Amino acid sequence: MGHAHSSSPQVILVGLDSAGKSTLLARLLTGQVMDTSPTVGFNVGTLDLDKKTSLTVWDVGGQKSMRPNWRYYLDDCKALVFMVDSSDRGRMPEAQKALKKVLADERLRGIPLMVLANKKDLPDSMTIREISNQLDLPALSERLWEVQACSALRGLGLQQAFLSVHKLIKKS
Ligand code: G3D
Numbered sequence: 173m174g175h176a177h178s179s180s181p182q183v184i185l186v187g188l189d190s191a192g193k194s195t196l197l198a199r200l201l202t203g204q205v206m207d208t209s210p211t212v213g214f215n216v217g218t219l220d221l222d223k224k225t226s227l228t229v230w231d232v233g234g235q236k237s238m239r240p241n242w243r244y245y246l247d248d249c250k251a252l253v254f255m256v257d258s259s260d261r262g263r264m265p266e267a268q269k270a271l272k273k274v275l276a277d278e279r280l281r282g283i284p285l286m287v288l289a290n291k292k293d294l295p296d297s298m299t300i301r302e303i304s305n306q307l308d309l310p311a312l313s314e315r316l317w318e319v320q321a322c323s324a325l326r327g328l329g330l331q332q333a334f335l336s337v338h339k340l341i342k343k344s
Contacts, residue, residue, distance in 0.1 A: 182248040183337060186274055187255035188267050192290040196255070196324040246279040250341050251286060253333075256307070258289040258297040258321070264306040271307055275315075284316040284340035285309075288333055293323040316340050 187193055252274065256267050274280065289303050300319045304310060309317050318336055322329030 183251045183253055184246070184249050185253040185255060186270075187288075188257070188263060188270060191255040191257050191267075192288075192324040193255055196288075196290075196330070199324055199327055199330065246277055249280060249283055251284050251337050251344075252280060253286045253288060253337060254307075255288040255290050255324075256303060257291050258303060259291045259294040261298060261306075264298075264303075268307050275312075282314055282344065284337075284344045285312070285318075286333060286337050286340060287317065287319040288324075288329075289319055289321045290324050292321040292328065293326050297321075316344050 185193055185196070254267075254271050254274070257263065275285070287303065287307065287309070289298065289300060291297055298306070300321060304319055309319070318340060320329055320333040320336055322333055324330065
């Protein structure tokens with residue numbers, strides 16, 4: 173895996189471990205869900221979302237939040253997708269901190285944010301409003317943002333989410 177080709181607009185997908193990023197990537201790659209595990213999963217990966225857009229993925233939070241190769245991707249980043257496990261209330265403060273840290277990067281100034289509220293298929297998952305508040309999204313200024321519920325496992329809400337990402341890119 174090399175770094176991003178400079179002419180392709182980047183969509184960057186980040187989130188805490190176990191948010192569901194590998195599951196999403198596997199679904200995008202094959203149209204169906206494959207088994208994922210932390211070791212064989214796509215800890216970092218890049219794929220072409222369509223002819224014009226590529227998607228780069230990595231874990232944030234904990235020790236992994238300062239990967240030296242980030243800068244290659246951040247330079248061309250047109251939208252940030254942040255994935256959360258909407259059934260895991262306990263890790264929302266950690267997710268909020270990780271998101272804040274990513275958004276603090278100068279190179280991401282003003283770029284739109286799509287929050288994927290994943291695992292909506294699970295009972296008692298958080299509402300979009302709850303997730304917005306937990307992530308402190310209403311406090312964001314000078315940045316378009318949106319929250320989309322989805323299930324990477326079941327393939328629900330994903331098409332809508334990436335359509336919205338394209339719209340946000342156009343608007344910004
Ligand atoms: P990560 O790549 O962000 O670390 P993974 O996360 O894709 O490895 O997913 C972590 C776990 O959450 C996996 O379960 C995966 O199957 C599950 N998961 C991902 N998306 C969904 C979803 O939409 N709904 C539900 N119910 N589960 C999901 P395991 O058991 O393999 O750890």
